[in-house]
Amino acid sequence: MDSGDSSEESPIQAKKGKSKTPRKPKASVLKQKSPAEFFAENKNIAGFDNPGKSLYTTVRELVENALDSAESIAELPLVEVTIEEINKSKFNSMIGLIDRERIDEALYGDFETDKAREKRLAKEARLQEVQAKNAALGKKVKEPTSAKAVKGRGEASFYRVTCKDNGRGMPHDDIPNMFGRVLSGTKYGLKQTRGKFGLGAKMALIWSKMSTGLPIEISSSMKGQNYTSFCRLDIDIHRNIPHIHLHEKRDDKEQWHGAEIQVVIEGNWTTYRSKILHYMRQMAVITPYAQFMFRFVSDTSDKTVSIRFTRRTDVMPAVPLETKYHPSAVDLLLIKRLIGETTKQNLLQFLQHEFVNIGKSHAERLIGEMGPDFSPKTLVKSLTPQQIVRIHQLFRQAKFDDPSGDCLSPAGEYNLRLGIIKELHPDMVATYTASAQVFEGHPFIVEAGVSLGGKDVKQGLNIFRFANRIPLLFEQGADVVTRTAMKRINWNIYKINQTQDKIGVFVSIVSTKIPFKGTGKEYIGDDISEIATAVKTSIRQCCAQLKSKIVKKIQAREQQERKRNLSKYIGDATGAIYEILKESSQLHVKKKKLMEVKDEDAEILQKVSSRIITKEILSEKLAQHVEQVDYEMAMEYATQSGVREEPRENIYLQALEPQKNFTDFHSPVFVFRLFQ
Numbered sequence: 001m002d003s004g005d006s007s008e009e010s011p012i013q014a015k016k017g018k019s020k021t022p023r024k025p026k027a028s029v030l031k032q033k034s035p036a037e038f039f040a041e042n043k044n045i046a047g048f049d050n051p052g053k054s055l056y057t058t059v060r061e062l063v064e065n066a067l068d069s070a071e072s073i074a075e076l077p078l079v080e081v082t083i084e085e086i087n088k089s090k091f092n093s094m095i096g097l098i099d100r101e102r103i104d105e106a107l108y109g110d111f112e113t114d115k116a117r118e119k120r121l122a123k124e125a126r127l128q129e130v131q132a133k134n135a136a137l138g139k140k141v142k143e144p145t146s147a148k149a150v151k152g153r154g155e156a157s158f159y160r161v162t163c164k165d166n167g168r169g170m171p172h173d174d175i176p177n178m179f180g181r182v183l184s185g186t187k188y189g190l191k192q193t194r195g196k197f198g199l200g201a202k203m204a205l206i207w208s209k210m211s212t213g214l215p216i217e218i219s220s221s222m223k224g225q226n227y228t229s230f231c232r233l234d235i236d237i238h239r240n241i242p243h244i245h246l247h248e249k250r251d252d253k254e255q256w257h258g259a260e261i262q263v264v265i266e267g268n269w270t271t272y273r274s275k276i277l278h279y280m281r282q283m284a285v286i287t288p289y290a291q292f293m294f295r296f297v298s299d300t301s302d303k304t305v306s307i308r309f310t311r312r313t314d315v316m317p318a319v320p321l322e323t324k325y326h327p328s329a330v331d332l333l334l335i336k337r338l339i340g341e342t343t344k345q346n347l348l349q350f351l352q353h354e355f356v357n358i359g360k361s362h363a364e365r366l367i368g369e370m371g372p373d374f375s376p377k378t379l380v381k382s383l384t385p386q387q388i389v390r391i392h393q394l395f396r397q398a399k400f401d402d403p404s405g406d407c408l409s410p411a412g413e414y415n416l417r418l419g420i421i422k423e424l425h426p427d428m429v430a431t432y433t434a435s436a437q438v439f440e441g442h443p444f445i446v447e448a449g450v451s452l453g454g455k456d457v458k459q460g461l462n463i464f465r466f467a468n469r470i471p472l473l474f475e476q477g478a479d480v481v482t483r484t485a486m487k488r489i490n491w492n493i494y495k496i497n498q499t500q501d502k503i504g505v506f507v508s509i510v511s512t513k514i515p516f517k518g519t520g521k522e523y524i525g526d527d528i529s530e531i532a533t534a535v536k537t538s539i540r541q542c543c544a545q546l547k548s549k550i551v552k553k554i555q556a557r558e559q560q561e562r563k564r565n566l567s568k569y570i571g572d573a574t575g576a577i578y579e580i581l582k583e584s585s586q587l588h589v590k591k592k593k594l595m596e597v598k599d600e601d602a603e604i605l606q607k608v609s610s611r612i613i614t615k616e617i618l619s620e621k622l623a624q625h626v627e628q629v630d631y632e633m634a635m636e637y638a639t640q641s642g643v644r645e646e647p648r649e650n651i652y653l654q655a656l657e658p659q660k661n662f663t664d665f666h667s668p669v670f671v672f673r674l675f676q
């Protein structure tokens with residue numbers, strides 16, 4: 001398997017050896033690798049970089065398969081994910097290995113020499129001292145990390161990951177190939193799906209084979225079947241074929257349809273816990289019509305986690321449709337493949353039926369342009385390699401209408417908004433769906449949401465990215481969404497403070513081809529101008545909606561503050577005025593004749609002494625006056641800023657389903673659209 005055979009030595013290494021005559025380098029031997037071998041050796045390509053990431057990717061692959069499966073039969077998804085921690089002795093008993101006590105401690109990676117122990121204890125004592133001092137000064141004290149708690153290099157953690165769904169299930173006979181043959185799947189057509197490569201589930205199996213040696217177990221039942229298929233298998237890495245341990249039909253007593261996949265792998269819950277929980281939460285945001293049950297089960301009960309992400313709506317995006325290729329999205333190889341697969345006889349039919357946006361007359365014109373050795377009747381299977389190159393050249397140069405986004409299935413503004421509200425509880429949220437656009441012949445749709453405030457949201461930008469309704473959690477920095485939100489949106493002009501406010505930015509991109517960058521399906525590059533522009537426009541549209549709400553809120557707050565400021569002094573002012581009035585009224589009674597008091601003032605003083613004017617009445621009148629002044633100030637402000645009528649506000653409506661039959665009613669201030 002390993003081409004760099006360890007027995008081989010380089011000429012440089014050989015020189016260092018005792019022998020004076022350098023060994024001859026062996027002639028390189030031609031070897032082949034199976035796809036399974038390749039991915040086993042380069043598992044980071046598929047997101048299996050280390051045990052922690054492998055646990056995360058396994059969960060992700062199984063959940064995405066479960067959703068694809070339920071949605072393919074238009075069933076509201078119900079997905080149950082359980083990660084069960086398996087301690088070492090349980091794992092050993094599972095594989096039939098007897099637990100052995102350590103005899104020669106010094107053999108182990110975590111062995112501590114007396115000197116090292118002394119050093120560690122001294123360090124711990126010093127740390128404790130510092131902490132005691134800090135505690136005495138009322139400073140924050142960090143939890144001490146005991147060096148003993150650090151695991152030895154060889155101490156692995158094992159987990160049983162189970163994912164159960166209510167999807168389509170799988171045909172009994174196909175199961176072994178679906179799980180035991182790398183690069184086999186049912187999602188290769190030109191269609192918006194979460195899965196694409198026919199790799200994910202097999203990678204989980206390869207990782208389990210590499211880390212625990214245990215097989216994968218699949219239970220599945222399809223609608224209308226009276227049995228459940230059960231299959232336990234692993235993969236023959238060298239031959240890239242399934243190695244079946246057990247494959248049988250069992251009674252389906254529950255009338256269940258769906259699949260349950262179970263795999264035991266090495267992982268690291270401690271380091272990837274938050275990533276896995278974030279992933280589940282973000283999946284719940286973009287899939288509010290699904291019900292997710294997530295459990296982490298451990299012998300240590302305080303580690304146990306159980307979270308239900310409840311379904312909030314029955315409105316499910318339409319099932320994405322398989323579409324044909326756009327002429328500008330094909331290469332030579334693809335044209336050859338389409339020629340090989342087509343059922344059409346001649347070139348005219350082939351062009352019309354195997355591609356989108358080529359009608360009959362358009363096809364005739366294209367054939368005319370190809371040259372004299374082409375005719376509408378040319379048999380497509382008889383095309384020479386040169387002729388195929390000519391077709392390809394013309395496809396690259398000719399003008400075609402853009403493909404429509406009808407085959408795509410975005411989450412929908414309704415679902416996106418609902419998902420954000422249900423998981424984040426923001427103070428404000430705005431959403432926007434851009435119309436379908438095209439990149440290299442592939443249609444794509446960008447949807448965006450921007451929220452302010454909410455639970456578990458940090459100050460500043462909180463970016464949530466989705467591609468074909470999969471949350472993307474890694475490689476955030478280089479992603480088109482992150483870059484756009486950080487660099488190309490002037491948040492200030494929308495009255496949003498980029499560093500102080502808790503801003504949620506949600507961008508979901510769906511397409512028949514997501515132009516992922518890098519090796520994993522982790523981020524979309526910033527270099528595709530069509531996508532970058534659509535992302536920017538969508539975020540800005542959301543911000544514009546929020547701005548009108550924010551301005552209203554600021555005005556209301558200012559008015560409240562003005563009123564509060566005035567009201568604040570009512571008590572003191574009343575007290576002071578009343579005291580003066582009281583004193584004056586007493587004086588007035590005593591020296592009535594001596595004092596020169598105007599009639600109306602005398603009347604007031606009279607009312608004060610006869611308690612017709614009391615402190616309470618005075619306070620009440622002042623409060624009424626503040627109310628009046630406040631109203632007048634608000635009116636004056638409104639007149640100055642040009643608002644002469646009731647304030648207007650834009651409303652943003654989005655149809656739940658893109659329907660074409662409608663009637664518009666126009667008024668000077670709005671258009672009312674009625675769908676039939």
Ligand SMILES: Nc1ncnc2c1ncn2[C@@H]1O[C@H](COP(=O)(O)OP(=O)(O)OP(=O)(O)O)[C@@H](O)[C@H]1O
Nearest residue numbers: 065069178185186195196197198199200201202259
């Ligand atoms: N839960 C499931 N329900 C029904 N079919 C499933 C399920 N899980 C896997 N499959 C089938 O097995 C095939 C292989 O799955 P796998 O995860 O290896 O690849 P994929 O989902 O097609 O693509 P990707 O590697 O991009 O995820 C799928 O195409 C699907 O047909």
